[in-house]
Amino acid sequence: MSNNNKKVICGNILDFVDDPTIAGERAYRYFEKGAMLIEHGKVVKLGYEQDILNGLHSDVKVIRHDAKLIMPGMIDTHIHLPQTEMVGAYGEQLLSWLTEYAFPTEKKFADEEYASHVSNIFLDELLRNGTTTALVFGTVHPQSVNAFFKASQKRNLRMIAGKVMMDRNCPEDLSDCAQSSYDESKALIEKWHNVDRLSYAVTPRFAPTSSPAQLQKCSQLLKEYPDAYLHTHLSENKDECEWVGSLFPDAPDYLGVYEQAELVRKRSVFAHSIHLSERELCCLSDNNAAISHCSTSNLFLGSGLFDLKACEKHNINVGMGTDVGAGTSFSMLQTGNEAYKIQQLQGEKFSAFKGLYLATLGGARALDLEGTIGNFNLGCEADFIVIDFAATDFLEFRLQHAHTLHEKLFAIMMLGDDRCIEHTYIMGNCIYQRDANSPFAAPLSPSLTEA
Incomplete structure (x- = not known):
């Protein structure tokens, strides 16, 4: 034989x-x-x-x-495809960084040929750094996700991605609406989710750029496709948190916005999650949601120090994310390097065993893929x-x-x-x-x- x-x-x-x-x-x-x-x-x-x-x-x-x-293989639980070309952009914090650098770059992905070109560079860079699975933001353009999945499929990679959904507080030529974001996301799910080694993530950018109606459409998609992912940002920057409070006065806190829309669940991955209350930590734990710790970008944008010990206390699954392009390296080794420093600044230890666990099995657990990868x-x-x-x-x-x-x-x-x-x-x-x-x-x- x-x-x-x-x-x-x-x-x-x-x-x-x-x-x-x-x-x-x-x-x-x-x-x-x-x-x-x-x-x-x-x-x-x-x-x-x-x-x-x-x-x-x-x-x-x-x-x-x-x-x-x-x-x-390393598992990157939060990274942006379209920000590949703007890694290391100078001098801003989150909200001004989005306006100055991220949004102008993302407009280029209306061109599927350009999106394909960057997807190939992006995936080759991941593989060169030992990353074999990633949870990836596309842009508002469906063609950005099509290009990414085609390039991933060609390499037989296990990748998760989604089209950005944002219908307010963003440039007009990067805006969709609640219904169109639902329709385009649904079509992408039908085309790519669970095809070969690919999975889809419903991807509202963050609460300030989605209306309550759009967040409800996200919830509708997840009810229709319960094994799909939810991928978004949470409590990255103090000014952002204040902005969310003004936009959603009826929510108890930032996570409460997503909770009211029934988006806090297993296979929901919230990037950053730095400035969380005790209530939010309990909510994440009770609903089996996960966090992506993006140490490099948190330091680069001056966003704050992630409280890993609080997450451990509440048994919240945590993976690591490079968050390229606010993150300055595709390397999960370098991401662990910065995670160590963040814990040092809080008087806590962060061993190599912990760092490599978060980059492998921890990431798999955050993505509900233990037993498949990690x-x-x-x-x-x-x-x-x-x-x-x-x-x-x-x-x-x-x-x-x-x-x-x-x-x-x-x-x-x-x-x-x-x-x-x-x-x-x-x-x-x-x-x-x-x-x-x-x-x-x-x-x-x-x-x-x-x-």
Whole structure:
């Protein structure tokens, strides 16, 4: 019987089975000289190399990444496709930044050919940084989402995206209306949701740019398609929060606007969520909604410091998001770097284990995809990355002085970036290779093929 659909990946393997804050050292699995057996793009066996390879049929392909770190692909729970070209725009806070930079850039996505061009750049950059799944904002134009999903489908990626819905407090040529936003979103859901590895997110930009009527249309879509996502912003900036209060005087707070529209639910992901009250924290927890912690953009725009401990206390699922373009890097390693600093400023610890958990299994839990992506449990899709501890001369030097696993991982989280990602695999197939001239496949050792 042919084993063409099987392959074994060898290297030092790390993944997470729980939150390190809850489970401590039991939260992660680490196999030095480990191996993972993949069949039809899914994990069928995980363990030590000597155990996996022993008795394996000789025609099973073995791919070796000796002395490298193999981890699940990173999961970015909040990022903007159209803001790719304006990363690092100078000098504004949230509301003026939207007017000065974001809105003018998004107007270009009325052209589907342009949206396709940027989608390809965007996805290639994600893969180069080891991100294999993302929850993505398009623009108000349906063609932006069509272009993105086409490019994702071509790469066989698990991606979630949606058309922005906004019918007020925005430029006229970026505005829809409650009914048209419903109609266009519904058509996109019918076309793309649950096709291959793609999912749809109903995407009101944030409360100030949606009328109560439009938020009700969002709710209608989610009732019609209950496994779709809700993706929006929440409590990013204090001026924004005050604005929401003036626009929705009958709501108890910012989250209450979404709650009144029945949008706080499982598979609802709220980006930022910095300035939350106790009531809002309880509401998120009670309704199994999730938060995307966007550390880099929160610092870049001066928005505030995310209270991770409060979310842990309330058992709220949290993932990490780069929030490109207010975020300044596609790298989830660099996003973890900034998350560490945010906790330091509040007198709290943030370990490399916590950071890498949030970037993998934590993200999967936030997206209600545990058991599908996020770790190497049996049956999970084999999206994973290979991290090079010697990506730069200095990193190699620094890691010579790191003695424990955590010390090495923390140095990678602080000092690492896209250069550390040597390979990115999608469903067991290498889709990105940092050095195309570097051989990474090796034949199975004869000593291990004897049945």
